Amino acid sequence: MILLILTYIAVIVFLYFNIRYGYKIASAPVHLRWELYPVPHEKGRAQYGGSILEEVDWWTKPREKDKIAELKVMIPEILFLKAIWEHNRPLWLGSFAFHWGLYILIGNMFLLILSTILGFFGFSINAEQGLIASIIFYLIKWLPIIGSVIGIIGGIRLFMQRIVDTDLRLYSSASHYFNIILITLIYITALLWAVTDKNFVNNSISFYSALFTFGNISSLPLVAYIHIYTTLFFMIYLPFTHMTHFFSKYFTYHKVKWEDEPNLPKSKIAQKVSEYLNYPVTWAAPHIGSDGRKNWIAIASTFPGKENQNEN
Amino acid sequence: MRTNIIKITDISKPGQLTEIDLQELAPLPPPYDDYRNLPGFKKLPKATMENLSDSPDGVLATGLSRPASKEEEERLINLFISGLKKLFTKENNWTFLQPLILSMEHCAKCQTCNEECPIYEESGHNEVYRPTYRAEILRRLYFKYVKPTNPLMRKFMQGDIEVNWELISKLFELSYRCTLCRRCAMSCPIGVDNGLITHELRKIFSSEMGLAPKELHEKGTVQQLIVGSSTGMNPEVVKDNMEFIDEDISERVGFKVETKWDVEGAEVLLIHNAGEILAWPDNPAAFAILLDAAGITWTMSSELVGYDGVNYGLFYDDVQLARIAMKHLEIAKKLKVKKIVMGECGHESKALGVIADRIFEGAVPRETAMTLIEDIVFNRGIKFDPSKNDFPVTLHDPCNITRAMGVIEPQRRVLRYIAPKFREMTPHGVNNYCCGGGSGFAIMSGHNFLDWRMHISGRRKFRQILEAFKDEPPGKEVPKYVCAPCSNCKGQIRDLIDFYGAKEKSGLYYGGLVELVVNAMVDIKDKFIDFDMM
Numbered sequence: 001m002i003l004l005i006l007t008y009i010a011v012i013v014f015l016y017f018n019i020r021y022g023y024k025i026a027s028a029p030v031h032l033r034w035e036l037y038p039v040p041h042e043k044g045r046a047q048y049g050g051s052i053l054e055e056v057d058w059w060t061k062p063r064e065k066d067k068i069a070e071l072k073v074m075i076p077e078i079l080f081l082k083a084i085w086e087h088n089r090p091l092w093l094g095s096f097a098f099h100w101g102l103y104i105l106i107g108n109m110f111l112l113i114l115s116t117i118l119g120f121f122g123f124s125i126n127a128e129q130g131l132i133a134s135i136i137f138y139l140i141k142w143l144p145i146i147g148s149v150i151g152i153i154g155g156i157r158l159f160m161q162r163i164v165d166t167d168l169r170l171y172s173s174a175s176h177y178f179n180i181i182l183i184t185l186i187y188i189t190a191l192l193w194a195v196t197d198k199n200f201v202n203n204s205i206s207f208y209s210a211l212f213t214f215g216n217i218s219s220l221p222l223v224a225y226i227h228i229y230t231t232l233f234f235m236i237y238l239p240f241t242h243m244t245h246f247f248s249k250y251f252t253y254h255k256v257k258w259e260d261e262p263n264l265p266k267s268k269i270a271q272k273v274s275e276y277l278n279y280p281v282t283w284a285a286p287h288i289g290s291d292g293r294k295n296w297i298a299i300a301s302t303f304p305g306k307e308n309q310n311e312n
Numbered sequence: 313m314r315t316n317i318i319k320i321t322d323i324s325k326p327g328q329l330t331e332i333d334l335q336e337l338a339p340l341p342p343p344y345d346d347y348r349n350l351p352g353f354k355k356l357p358k359a360t361m362e363n364l365s366d367s368p369d370g371v372l373a374t375g376l377s378r379p380a381s382k383e384e385e386e387r388l389i390n391l392f393i394s395g396l397k398k399l400f401t402k403e404n405n406w407t408f409l410q411p412l413i414l415s416m417e418h419c420a421k422c423q424t425c426n427e428e429c430p431i432y433e434e435s436g437h438n439e440v441y442r443p444t445y446r447a448e449i450l451r452r453l454y455f456k457y458v459k460p461t462n463p464l465m466r467k468f469m470q471g472d473i474e475v476n477w478e479l480i481s482k483l484f485e486l487s488y489r490c491t492l493c494r495r496c497a498m499s500c501p502i503g504v505d506n507g508l509i510t511h512e513l514r515k516i517f518s519s520e521m522g523l524a525p526k527e528l529h530e531k532g533t534v535q536q537l538i539v540g541s542s543t544g545m546n547p548e549v550v551k552d553n554m555e556f557i558d559e560d561i562s563e564r565v566g567f568k569v570e571t572k573w574d575v576e577g578a579e580v581l582l583i584h585n586a587g588e589i590l591a592w593p594d595n596p597a598a599f600a601i602l603l604d605a606a607g608i609t610w611t612m613s614s615e616l617v618g619y620d621g622v623n624y625g626l627f628y629d630d631v632q633l634a635r636i637a638m639k640h641l642e643i644a645k646k647l648k649v650k651k652i653v654m655g656e657c658g659h660e661s662k663a664l665g666v667i668a669d670r671i672f673e674g675a676v677p678r679e680t681a682m683t684l685i686e687d688i689v690f691n692r693g694i695k696f697d698p699s700k701n702d703f704p705v706t707l708h709d710p711c712n713i714t715r716a717m718g719v720i721e722p723q724r725r726v727l728r729y730i731a732p733k734f735r736e737m738t739p740h741g742v743n744n745y746c747c748g749g750g751s752g753f754a755i756m757s758g759h760n761f762l763d764w765r766m767h768i769s770g771r772r773k774f775r776q777i778l779e780a781f782k783d784e785p786p787g788k789e790v791p792k793y794v795c796a797p798c799s800n801c802k803g804q805i806r807d808l809i810d811f812y813g814a815k816e817k818s819g820l821y822y823g824g825l826v827e828l829v830v831n832a833m834v835d836i837k838d839k840f841i842d843f844d845m846m
Contacts, residue, residue: 025414029406032630033666034508036497037718037742049742051718053665056687057651059677083501088424095422170319170439171421171448173471241469245418245502252418252503256411260666260718264674273670279403281631284391285522287534288631300634300671303537 003228007211010232017239018247025251030272035260040069042260051260059262070258079103090165094157098180101151101187108143111136116208125205140201141194148191155184179241182234189227197221318439320448323482324474328361329368329440336436337767341778343786343817351811353767354760364759366481368440372759373488374525376481385477388521392480393457395520399512400458404519407630411505412512416454419447419504425496430745430772431489441768443496443506446486449473450509484523487513491750491769492627493711498742511751514628524628528752532624533632537639541586541620550619553589554596554612561597565836569600574647575611580684581649581676582610583640583664585657585799586620592802592823595656598830598840602685605835606692611647618643621660622799626667627752637668644676652678656824658710658798665717680713682797685826686722689729695834698730701841703791705731705828706780708773708805709744710798718742723797723825730832731795735783737776745772747796749804757807765804766811774808778818788819791843797825821846 038049043064045051055061076082081099084092115125115136123129127137159180162168194200203220207228210217220228238244263269277296281288289304318329334347344350356372365376379385398404400413425443426432432441439445452473455466466472473479490510497505517523536542541550554571561569572578580603588595603610613619617639625633644652654661661680672678688694707727713719720741727734737744747754748770756765781792796802805822814820821843831840 025410028410028413029402030670031410032407032668032670034408034411034505035666035716035718036494036505037715037720039718042718045718045721048720049714049718050720053680053717053719054683054722056679056683057677058679058683059674077501081501083499084422084424087427087499088422091422091424166317167423167426167442168421170317171423171444173469174467175469176421178468242418242420245420248414248418249502251410252414252505256414256505257497257503262674263670263672267674269670270673273673276402276406277671279406281404283398283404283519283631284394285519287522287529288519296634299631300638303534303635 003217003225004210004214006232007228010235014235014239018244021239021244022247025248029276030269031256033260034256036257039258039260040073041065041067041258043069070254074253091158091161094154094161097150097154098158098183099154101147101154102183104143104147104150105186105190108140108147111140111143112204112208115140115205116212119205119209120212125201137201140204144190144194144200148187148194151187152184152191155180155187159184175241179243182230182237186227186230186234189223189230192223193221193227196223318445320445320452320471321473323368323449324476324479326366326478328366328370329482330438331370332435332438332764332767334767336438337771338434338436338775340771340775341782344774344778344812351763351766353763356760360759365485366478367485368482369438369485369489369764371489371761371764372485373753373756373761373764374484374523375759376484376523378481379477388477388480389475391521392516393475395516396453396457398520399516400454405512405515405630408508408512411508415447415504415506415509416451418502419444419451420502421448422501424501425499425504425506428495428499429490430493430495430748431491431769434771435768440486441489443490446483446490446513447504447506447509449479449483449486450513483513484517487517488525488751488753488756489764489769491711491746491748491753493746493750494715495743495745498715511627515630518629519631525752525756525758527755527758528624528628529632532622532752532755533629533636536617536620536622536624537632537635540616540618542622542624543586543590543620545586545589545620547614547616547619550586550589551614553593557589557593557597558600560593561601564838565601565840566838567835569597569604571596571600572609572611573614575609577648577650578609578611579650580608580610581644581647581652582612582655583618583621583652583660584612584655585622585660587622587799587803588655588657588824591806592799594827594840595824598824598826599655599681601830601833601836602688602694602826605694605833606688608688608692610653611649613643613647615643615646621654621657621664623660623663624752626659626663633663633667634671637663637671640664641668641672641675649676652676653684654678654680656681656797656799656826658712659800661710661719662712662716680717680719680722681826682713682719682722682726685829686726689726689829696730696829696832697834698732698832700832700839701731701828702733703793703843704733704735704781704784705793705795706735706737706777707740708737708747708777708794708796708798708801709740709742710796710801711744711746711750713798714744715742723795726825726829727795730829731793735780737780745776747773747798747801747804748808749800752800754800754803754807762807762811766808770804770808773805774812774814777805777808777820778814781818781820786818788816791819791821793828793841794820794822795825795828796822 040046043066429443455470492507494507623636
């Protein structure tokens with residue numbers, strides 16, 4: 001029961017803090033344009049980094065955005081960590097393995113959820129239940145092993161690199177080592193559970209089933225408990241770390257690097273910006289000329305130095 | 313094994329962190345490969361170092377005075393911390409808050425960006441120039457003062473940092489060791505932008521503490537807002553100067569060239585970087601020739617600020633940026649022009665073209681000179697004889713036009729047509745390297761900063777230029793033209809050529825794009841580009 005309650009808490013904490021942070025970022029003011037080319041949705045130009053601003057009288061020309069092209073950049077980046085491959089090759093192998101370990105375990109988690117739901121409809125997952133059931137069964141049996149082995153390799157390599165490579169070590173806080181150890185511990189316990197528990201698949205499904213039904217969890221091997229508790233801790237811990245980049249990367253790419261929407265009269269951006277221009281400016285330097293109440297429009301329309309000069 | 317270990321926390325310790333050693337810099341190709349034959353690196357007098365900033369590297373870009381008393385030091389520290397906090401408020405920094413928070417919170421410290429930084433690379437991997445060094449300091453300050461947690465937890469998660477005079481003075485200097493070229497941001501897997509972080513750091517110093525390099529502030533934006541131009545030219549002087557240029561050019565080309573002023577309803581309001589008028593008068597003259605030949609109605613503004621597209625606020629202070637941009641907008645509206653064309657100036661193009669876009673609300677359309685020149689060359693019936701540009705030409709891509717605006721091909725299409733010996737640098741386009749004078753550096757030469765930007769920030773560009781011409785005779789017998797369609801880049805390239813004696817040793821010359829175009833015009837009988845006069 002305690003495990004169930006802790007699991008619910010972990011899921012709630014994970015969702016609540018990530019959504020809260022995501023909302024905070026998403027609802028931050030529209031910033032000044034700060035795009036960085038190449039912007040992949042620039043149809044016909046992205047390949048060399050061009051933009052519609054290459055057109056004479058560009059504001060009279062149709063803007064063609066290629067959203068598929070954005071996916072063509074994002075997918076290799078997410079799946080294969082393309083930027084690290086291109087710009088930091090020595091770090092790629094460890095990072096790739098470390099991330100793929102997680103991808104596989106998360107994929108397995110979805111398979112377990114699917115299996116649990118199928119179980120509610122009387123479709124049980126085991127090796128003798130037909131082709132689909134046996135495929136899912138063996139996937140659930142082997143994916144954690146494969147994912148964990150890959151993840152452990154990645155974890156060890158990254159940990160060693162953080163220690164041995166001065167460039168990395170100088171910038172690593174204790175949490176960087178802790179994060180790697182924590183995630184590697186999840187891999188190690190997943191691996192040990194998967195290889196030592198003959199009922200691994202059934203036990204895993206029954207755990208998810210208990211979660212869905214608030215039922216009893218069947219007795220699990222000690223390593224399974226260690227794995228689950230470690231994972232729950234990780235879920236609670238993650239929203240407070242830089243590892244939220246798993247979703248904030250959406251914003252850094254789509255809302256900063258690739259955000260090239262021009263501000264047109266009466267557009268949503270224009271409305272928002274006119275609201276921001278009423279914000280009071282409190283910067284203290286004399287040349288700003290703030291009195292704590294003047295807004296951006298008032299501040300930008302005057303220049304204290306000039307007034308002083310005129311007075312003189 | 314590295315011996316020169318510099319830690320993040322060393323920023324708070326008194327004294328210099330590192331010394332520039334010319335032997336450690338990445339070697340240049342011959343005949344510049346022996347550092348002993350190159351100009352040295354000026355060491356600052358001991359008295360200067362004692363009275364001014366606690367420099368991290370023995371270089372001074374800003375020259376901040378040491379606090380005279382403990383109270384003064386406390387006041388500076390408090391001001392710095394209040395500025396830091398304001399930087400993360402929407403009221404004071406709605407302009408960049410979202411990207412800044414993202415860059416603060418998600419760096420994985422993977423150092424993937426390092427190798428993309430030409431300053432870090434060319435310095436021989438000097439720790440204080442690592443793109444993540446100053447960024448990591450601001451990050452630790454952010455978690456300490458803006459998003460505070462339990463001190464133990466903070467040390468565990470981010471590491472500690474101590475704010476004192478040493479940190480403030482070194483960080484102020486370090487915020488002027490990055491050209492904001494943003495190559496590092498291109499490579500970051502997560503999208504963290506160390507260029508932005510440096511930009512934001514400068515804002516704390518300027519907007520809250522009133523600290524900025526005098527070239528950017530007093531002589532830059534302040535002078536521009538008061539006198540009309542960062543060059544110091546008031547409206548009368550600029551008109552006199554242009555009149556002189558018109559007369560001189562008319563004599564040279566054999567027909568009347570006349571700058572138009574304050575023409576209401578013109579198709580084009582042309583705003584040059586006013587530095588062109590003083591330093592490179594052929595550039596505004598070439599624009600005048602080309603626009604007239606194309607039959608375009610155009611004008612310049614003689615109103616205060618209207619004749620100078622410079623906006624150094626872009627580099628260090630959003631309020632100054634907004635003030636100048638608003639003046640440009642106001643003038644364009646008053647003249648009822650159809651569009652503003654930014655002259656050959658990268659930061660002007662970026663400031664007016666994209667950065668200020670959100671406050672312009674589409675009121676007056678703007679475009680870069682690159683697109684207009686392309687349109688004139690290919691669509692306005694002017695005859696060109698490309699053989700008149702029968703000398704090797706390479707193109708320097710200003711970061712602000714390429715990486716920040718995506719304007720890559722127009723200038724290339726023009727060069728491929730009018731300059732038969734055009735060749736690219738490697739890399740180029742969005743992957744270009746900064747000239748080393750970006751973010752205001754090109755006009756900063758105080759103390760020994762000129763030596764720094766020649767030996768370090770401009771080193772990669774100088775090497776690139778030499779390599780672009782490596783298939784040509786290496787000496788001065790063949791003049792080689794570096795086309796730099798940006799005033800600040802031109803200033804930096806001029807300084808590089810002078811500093812390394814590259815005109816004499818390698819035959820390097822530089823200039824803009826429009827001069828090449830006019831040089832190729834059939835109607836221009838004599839040489840418009842005359843290497844003997846350059």
